[in-house]
Each structure stands twice: as structure tokens, then as C-alpha cells.
Amino acid sequence: MAETYSVALAGSGGAGVMTAGTLLLEGAAKAGFYGLMSKLAGSQVRGGETAALVRLATWRVESPPDAYDILCAVDWRNVDRFAPEIPLSRSAVILTDPASGPVPPVMLASGARLIELPLADLAKAIRGGRPAMVAIGVLGALARIPEDAIAAVLPKHLAEHGAAAIDASRAALAAGYRHVALLGLESGLPDPKPASNRWLISGNQALALGALRAGVRFVAGYPITPATEFVEWMSPALLRLGGRLIQGEDELASINLALGASFGGVPAMTVTSGPGFSLMVESVGLAVASETPLVLVDVQRAGPSTGISTKSEQSDLNLAVYGAHGDAPRVVVAPTSVADSLPAMEWAVGLAERLQVPVIVLADQQMGQADAVIDGLPPPAPRVTRLAPEPGKGPYKRYAMTPSGISPIATPGMPGCCWVGEGLTHNEGGAPVTSAKDHVTQIEKRWHKLDAFDFGADGAEIDGDGELAIVTWGSSAAPAREAADRLRREGLSVRVVALRLIAPVRPKQLLALLAGARRTVVVELNHRGQLFHYLRSEAALPDGAESLARPGPLPLTAREICARIQAEGHA
Amino acid sequence: MNADVLVAASAAKQFRTAVKPIWCPGCGDFGVLAAIERAFAVMAMPPEQIALISGIGCSSRLPAYLTPYGFHGVHGRALPFATGLKLARPDLEVIVVGGDGDGYSIGGNHFLHACRRNTDITYIVMDNRVFGMTKGQPSPTTEPDWGSPMAPGGPDMPSFDPVAIALAAGANFIARGFSGDPNRLAEMIVEAVRWPGFALVEVLSPCVTFRPDETEWKHAIHPGAGFPFDDRSRAAAAAARDPFATGIVFRSASRPRSRRASPVASGDLAAVEKEFAV
Numbered sequence: 001m002a003e004t005y006s007v008a009l010a011g012s013g014g015a016g017v018m019t020a021g022t023l024l025l026e027g028a029a030k031a032g033f034y035g036l037m038s039k040l041a042g043s044q045v046r047g048g049e050t051a052a053l054v055r056l057a058t059w060r061v062e063s064p065p066d067a068y069d070i071l072c073a074v075d076w077r078n079v080d081r082f083a084p085e086i087p088l089s090r091s092a093v094i095l096t097d098p099a100s101g102p103v104p105p106v107m108l109a110s111g112a113r114l115i116e117l118p119l120a121d122l123a124k125a126i127r128g129g130r131p132a133m134v135a136i137g138v139l140g141a142l143a144r145i146p147e148d149a150i151a152a153v154l155p156k157h158l159a160e161h162g163a164a165a166i167d168a169s170r171a172a173l174a175a176g177y178r179h180v181a182l183l184g185l186e187s188g189l190p191d192p193k194p195a196s197n198r199w200l201i202s203g204n205q206a207l208a209l210g211a212l213r214a215g216v217r218f219v220a221g222y223p224i225t226p227a228t229e230f231v232e233w234m235s236p237a238l239l240r241l242g243g244r245l246i247q248g249e250d251e252l253a254s255i256n257l258a259l260g261a262s263f264g265g266v267p268a269m270t271v272t273s274g275p276g277f278s279l280m281v282e283s284v285g286l287a288v289a290s291e292t293p294l295v296l297v298d299v300q301r302a303g304p305s306t307g308i309s310t311k312s313e314q315s316d317l318n319l320a321v322y323g324a325h326g327d328a329p330r331v332v333v334a335p336t337s338v339a340d341s342l343p344a345m346e347w348a349v350g351l352a353e354r355l356q357v358p359v360i361v362l363a364d365q366q367m368g369q370a371d372a373v374i375d376g377l378p379p380p381a382p383r384v385t386r387l388a389p390e391p392g393k394g395p396y397k398r399y400a401m402t403p404s405g406i407s408p409i410a411t412p413g414m415p416g417c418c419w420v421g422e423g424l425t426h427n428e429g430g431a432p433v434t435s436a437k438d439h440v441t442q443i444e445k446r447w448h449k450l451d452a453f454d455f456g457a458d459g460a461e462i463d464g465d466g467e468l469a470i471v472t473w474g475s476s477a478a479p480a481r482e483a484a485d486r487l488r489r490e491g492l493s494v495r496v497v498a499l500r501l502i503a504p505v506r507p508k509q510l511l512a513l514l515a516g517a518r519r520t521v522v523v524e525l526n527h528r529g530q531l532f533h534y535l536r537s538e539a540a541l542p543d544g545a546e547s548l549a550r551p552g553p554l555p556l557t558a559r560e561i562c563a564r565i566q567a568e569g570h571a
Numbered sequence: 572m573n574a575d576v577l578v579a580a581s582a583a584k585q586f587r588t589a590v591k592p593i594w595c596p597g598c599g600d601f602g603v604l605a606a607i608e609r610a611f612a613v614m615a616m617p618p619e620q621i622a623l624i625s626g627i628g629c630s631s632r633l634p635a636y637l638t639p640y641g642f643h644g645v646h647g648r649a650l651p652f653a654t655g656l657k658l659a660r661p662d663l664e665v666i667v668v669g670g671d672g673d674g675y676s677i678g679g680n681h682f683l684h685a686c687r688r689n690t691d692i693t694y695i696v697m698d699n700r701v702f703g704m705t706k707g708q709p710s711p712t713t714e715p716d717w718g719s720p721m722a723p724g725g726p727d728m729p730s731f732d733p734v735a736i737a738l739a740a741g742a743n744f745i746a747r748g749f750s751g752d753p754n755r756l757a758e759m760i761v762e763a764v765r766w767p768g769f770a771l772v773e774v775l776s777p778c779v780t781f782r783p784d785e786t787e788w789k790h791a792i793h794p795g796a797g798f799p800f801d802d803r804s805r806a807a808a809a810a811a812r813d814p815f816a817t818g819i820v821f822r823s824a825s826r827p828r829s830r831r832a833s834p835v836a837s838g839d840l841a842a843v844e845k846e847f848a849v
Contacts, residue, residue: 195849205847260652414619423644
């Protein structure tokens with residue numbers, strides 16, 4: 001595996017750090033590198049400290065680095081608050097502008113080398129020049145990204161600031177590239193392979209685009225971090241495509257707005273994070289009982305309660321799998337990467353439409369708010385449509401028993417098959433009843449729909465067939481895979497099973513995927529090992545399987561996973 | 572009385588299903604059911620073009636008793652469900668039915684925002700000033716001194732005035748009807764459905780079991796003087812002054828504020844995707 005190059009660019013809000021990080025990432029993508037950018041922001045709504053964390057590589061990188069190679073600060077105001085999130089390697093370099101004051105001691109504790117970089121002076125020499133743009137020149141040069149590649153993406157990102165701003169940024173970028181020689185630093189990455197058809201997209205955007213591809217044309221949501229980018233990208237996109245996004249007055253409204261649109265025959269969804277998902281749970285049960293197709297995206301954040309709205313965790317699995325009173329079978333899908341967010345979402349929408357169930361998509365902040373360079377995706381898969389009633393088949397019964405458990409669903413407007421969707425226990429015709437027979441029959445029917453369905457090979461991504469099996473999900477999959485690569489280089493034989501289909505679980509299939517493993521470790525970012533306990537309760541893990549879990553908000557790294565696997569393996 | 576309603580009364584039965592209402596004998600909601608059937612007959616709409624949406628409560632059972640499409644969802648959320656349906660399917664006639672607990676208590680926030688959003692749906696509230704299905708607890712429209720086991724001595728707070736609040740929140744059409752006069756109620760419903768924007772039909776519908784005092788309403792009901800108004804403050808003053816005045820209280824002279832132009836259904840997803848290409 002080629003080495004990676006990880007930089008943290010920090011500064012107070014308004015310094016242009018995020019734009020600079022995006023330019024660095026997109027320029028790197030143009031030059032053929034892969035990369036990932038996470039964004040750190042303080043709790044202030046405006047003007048607080050910010051940092052763009054960029055990791056570049058010649059291979060598809062989607063996990064945070066063990067430690068950063070370079071920390072460059074435009075200014076140091078409150079940047080020390082990010083110290084736990086910007087671990088520095090022993091050989092790291094801190095680039096600091098003497099004009100911006102002393103480096104916070106906590107940042108120096110790693111033993112990183114301090115190099116002065118007069119960003120403000122270099123920027124001042126250029127009319128309209130900004131220190132963050134000079135920094136990008138320096139960081140781009142150190143990464144061995146051709147200057148032209150970054151220059152080429154300037155107009156797209158700075159168009160609204162006018163031609164003068166683009167020229168000034170171009171000059172500041174050049175000043176950074178020129179200055180690098182004076183720093184006496186070794187440069188970063190090997191040459192990438194020539195690139196074609198790369199995308200730069202965030203996890204939230206990839207989810208939204210996947211929904212559009214699968215035919216979603218109605219979205220309802222209430223503003224909530226870290227799902228906001230989804231609705232803000234989706235709303236104008238839907239208007240272009242003849243759909244709509246509605247801002248509900250709360251999450252109770254949002255899920256019911258989506259259910260209403262879905263009842264009308266339009267593929268519909270809602271998107272939220274943990275607190276909003278908690279509010280929606282009653283209506284998840286309604287979608288189950290009334291057999292209304294619905295997709296609910298939960299971009300997980302650290303909980304419980306308000307938790308940490310801007311940081312990641314994988315602690316909503318229990319809510320997604322079990323949330324709702326009564327026996328309420330549903331599908332839970334979890335994308336395994338930013339790149340997988342799009343196909344996972346396409347799959348989720350298709351499952352909801354086909355199976356007439358709520359499908360919960362468990363994304364998370366780490367993936368959702370990260371921008372990643374990914375391989376361009378193939379054209380959309382064929383859309384799944386609902387099973388429609390056949391005319392002339394006798395009186396229409398909405399909840400008719402069928403071998404698959406899936407009943408034809410009539411859309412309002414279709415003559416001769418009017419029906420009333422019911423949250424009450426109902427009979428085949430949909431009339432409310434309290435009879436034991438109908439209750440049991442309909443509950444069994446809803447479970448049977450899922451039990452009888454062939455989810456195919458899309459339920460897990462399998463990498464290798466080694467004796468050490470790592471089972472993981474969501475944004476923990478990327479560091480788990482990177483850890484597996486390292487362990488293999490140390491001579492271990494490792495397999496990684498990243499689950500995309502969380503519910504319904506298929507114990508036989510999962511055990512088959514784990515056959516021959518001498519050790520199984522379930523890796524996830526929550527305190528109690530929610531996936532581990534869930535799989536164990538479903539008898540889907542081999543005896544002796546271990547849980548490797550800890551809460552967020554700090555993401556798991558490959559180094560941490562390797563260390564814990566090796567430490568616990570010797571115990 | 573509108574001649575159409577008399578003619579339609581005989582045609583109304585075709586909108587009835589075989590499902591037997593769970594309501595107590597003498598429940599006001601029977602009159603509302605009859606009025607809705609008659610309104611459908613007057614409008615001569617095919618049942619498949621109508622969707623009746625409800626939440627939870629005695630009156631929310633109504634969609635099962637009629638032949639159009641319907642949805643009986645969770646407590647308090649009928650309005651957002653109906654709004655989503657109407658926005659996704661503007662070709663359908665979407666009518667929401669329910670009670671005072673469903674609409675003004677657990678669903679109170681949605682009521683405010685449905686009025687504000689002014690989507691072209693009709694909301695028929697069967698207001699009996701009590702939670703009937705759970706056997707007699709106070710609702711937002713219950714009088715402050717109406718005592719019951721859960722609230723001995725009464726809820727001790729001013730009752731909620733749906734007409735005033737709908738006026739303040741921006742509903743385009745507001746009527747107050749009485750379940751004991753289904754023909755006149757049918758006329759109001761027809762006009763509510765036909766009027767653009769969000770239409771509230773607040774129906775005084777006695778609960779004979781837990782509020783037997785409400786059977787006296789039939790003596791208090793009378794047509795409202797000066798109805799309908801097209802001025803919100805005058806309508807509010809008149810309706811508040813006389814809570815048993817019935818009729819169309821308010822009709823906005825203007826159509827609901829036009830929403831953004833209909834989206835252009837270009838369907839060109841590939842163009843949308845291009846922004847992500849490096």
C-alpha cells in the first residue's frame with residue numbers, strides 16, 4: 001500500500017479554511033489522487049474555530065489517518081480545542097505563521113517539528129491575496145499535486161467572488177508553490193495513476209443522488225445536524241426534476257408528509273438524525289402496519305439526547321432495528337462508505353417500493369459530512385416499481401394473502417380498488433378488526449414478506465477469506481479494511497465482512513461468510529457493541545466472537561483497530 | 572336549503588361501505604357522516620378521486636365507512652399526511668376528518684402550520700369537547716370547569732378557540748357547522764372543498780355518552796349574523812362573540828398566495844449528476 005498524506009488546515013471561521021481544503025482535495029482529484037476531507041467546526045454558529053482535515057492517497061482512501069503529517073494554521077485562535085481530533089505523528093510538521101502568535105502547547109506535545117511559514121506576509125504582497133490560499137499552495141506542493149490542477153478548480157469555487165478574486169487566488173497559490181523550496185521539507189506522495197471519471201461528493205449528497213436515481217420525487221425533512229446538507233442539496237435538485245422537498249414543522253410531520261406522498265404513489269422519503277428519528281418512531285410502526293413504502297435516512301450523530309450534533313457515532317442501531325412498539329418488521333440498510341452511499345440508497349428505495357415496508361438507512365456524520373474522491377458511478381440501475389393490482393381479478397383486497405406476502409397496492413385514482421390504509425389491526429380487505437385470527441395472519445404476512453425475500457448478494461461486502469474475520473458496518477468499515485491490509489502485511493490472514501443489510505439478519509448466510517474463521521471481531525463505534533449484541537441475539541455469530549466497540553465522537557482509526565485486535569488476541 | 576343537497580340525499584348511500592360504525596347510538600358523528608356522503612353526491616365525484624385521511628379517535632374512524640380511498644394513521648398526524656398526499660397528487664380531492672383531541676391537542680402544531688401552508692385540502696373537525704374513545708377526559712376545547720376523573724374540577728384553563736386560531740394562522744376558508752343539521756353541513760362541506768386553499772369546517776358534534784349536556788346544543792344553534800366575512804378580525808370577533816353561530820364564518824377574497832412556479836419536470840438526472848464530476 002502506498003503511503004498517504006494527511007494535512008490539517010486550521011483557522012478561525014471566515015479565514016477560508018474550508019474552501020481551501022475543498023480546493024486542495026479537488027485539485028488532488030484532478031491530478032489523479034483519491035482523498036477524503038472531514039470538517040471540524042466549533043460549537044459557535046459563526047466565527048468559531050474550523051479545520052479542514054484532508055487525507056490524500058493513490059488508492060481509494062475513506063478512513064481518517066492514524067495521525068496527521070502536517071498541521072498548518074492560518075491562525076491559532078481556539079484551534080487547541082481540536083487537539084484530540086488532530087493527532088500528529090512523531091515526524092509531523094507544524095507550519096505556523098510567526099504573525100499569528102505562539103503555537104498552543106497541546107499541539108507541540110506530539111514532538112512535531114515547528115516550521116515558520118509567513119502566510120500573512122506572503123498574502124499581503126498580493127492584492128486581494130488570502131493566507132489560506134497561500135497555505136493551499138504550500139500544502140499542494142508538498143503533496144506533489146501539480147499547481148495547474150489546483151488552479152484549474154479555482155474558477156468553479158470562486159466564481160461568485162468575481163474574476164479579481166480568482167486572479168488573486170491564483171497568485172496566492174503560486175506564491176505558496178514558490179515558497180515551498182525554502183521550507184526544506186521532503187515531499188509527500190508517489191505519482192498517481194492517470195485518472196478518468198472521478199467524482200467528488202459527500203456522503204449526504206451521495207445518499208440524496210441515490211434516492212433521485214431510484215425515483216424518489218418527494219422528500220420531507222426538518223433541519224437537523226448533520227443531515228442538513230442532504231436537504232439543502234436535494235431541494236433544488238428535486239425542483240429541477242419535477243419533485244419537491246417540504247420542510248415539515250417537526251419530524252412528526254416530516255415522516256407523515258412522506259407517508260402521505262407515498263400513499264399517493266410517489267416514492268417518498270424523510271431524512272433526519274437521531275433526535276428526529278426518535279420522534280418519528282411511532283410512524284415507522286404505522287408504515288409497517290399499513291404497508292406503506294417509505295425510506296427514512298438517519299445520519300447518525302453522537303447521542304443520546306442532544307449528544308454532540310456535529311460528531312459521529314454508530315449508536316442508533318438498536319433504535320433502527322427495534323424502534324416501534326409491537327412486532328414491527330422493517331429493513332435496515334447501512335452504506336459502507338461515501339462511495340457506497342449512492343448504490344445503498346438506490347437499493348433501499350427499491351426495497352421499500354418492492355416490499356412495501358419502511359427501510360431505514362443508517363448513515364453517519366463521519367461519512368455524511370465528509371467529501372470523498374470516488375470512482376465515477378455506473379448509470380442508474382433499473383427502477384423498482386410497486387406491485388399493481390391486475391384488473392378483473394375479483395374484488396380488490398389491499399392486504400390480500402399471497403405466496404410472497406406482498407399484496408398488490410392500488411394507487412388513489414385507480415377505479416374499482418379503493419382501500420383505506422390502516423394502522424389498526426385489519427383484515428385482508430383493510431377493514432379494522434380485533435379478531436385474533438386476522439391479527440396473527442397479518443403479522444405473519446408482514447414478517448413473511450421479509451423472510452421470503454431474496455436480498456441477493458448485496459447484503460454484505462466481503463474482502464478476503466482469512467482466519468481472522470472482522471465484521472463491521474458503516475463508517476467503521478473503511479478503517480477496518482485499512483487495518484486488515486496492515487495485518488495482512490504482518491502475515492495474518494484476514495477477512496472483512498462489512499454488513500450493508502443490518503435487518504433482517506440472515507444468520508445462516510452470515511455464519512457461512514464466517515465459516516473457517518478462527519476468530520471473529522465485531523468492530524463498531526458505540527459503547528455497548530450494538531451490532532455485536534444484535535447479531536449474537538439472532539444467533540448470527542460463531543461462538544467466541546468478540547466485540548471491539550467504543551463510543552464516538554472520535555472516529556476509529558486503522559491503528560487503533562490493529563492495536564486492539566493484536567492486544568486482545570494475545571490475552 | 573340547497574336543492575342539490577335534497578336531490579343528492581338519495582344518491583348519497585352509494586358512498587357507504589358495509590363497515591358498521593363503532594359510534595354510540597345518537598353520536599353526533601353520524602350526522603357528519605351523512606353530511607359528507609351528501610356532499611360527495613352533490614359534487615358527483617368518482618370515489619377514486621377522493622382521499623379521506625384521519626388520525627385517531629372516535630371520529631377518525633370515519634374513512635372506513637365510506638367508499639373513497641382513505642388512510643387511518645396515527646394520533647394527531649392526519650394533516651401532514653394529507654398535505655404530503657395533496658402535494659404529491661394535486662389531482663386528488665383530499666379531505667381530513669377527525670376530532671378535537673386529535674386536531675387541537677396532539678396535532679395542534681400541525682393545525683397551525685396547515686393553516687399557514689394553505690394547501691388546498693379540507694379539514695372537517697368533529698368537535699365534541701371531550702376525549703370519547705378513552706372515555707371522558709378533557710380536550711383543548713373543553714370548558715375550564717368541566718370536571719372529570721382525570722381532571723377533577725375541570726382542566727382549569729381557557730378553552731381553545733379553533734375558529735379564532737385558524738383565522739389568525741391564515742386558513743383560507745372557515746366554517747362552523749352542527750352535526751344535527753346534516754343538509755346545511757353538507758352545503759358547507761361542498762363549499763369548503765371547492766374553495767381554494769386550506770378549509771376548516773369546525774363541526775359541533777355532541778358526545779351523548781360523556782357530554783350528555785351537549786344534546787342541548789340543538790337549542791342554541793343558529794345561523795351567524797353577517798356570515799360570511801372576508802375580513803379576518805371581523806370574522807374573529809363575530810365568531811368569538813357567539814360560539815353557537817353557525818355558517819361560513821370566513822372566506823378569503825384572495826386565493827392562497829401562489830407557491831413557487833411548478834417545477835420543470837425535465838427529468839434530466841444526468842445533468843444534475845454532472846456537478847460531481849471532477
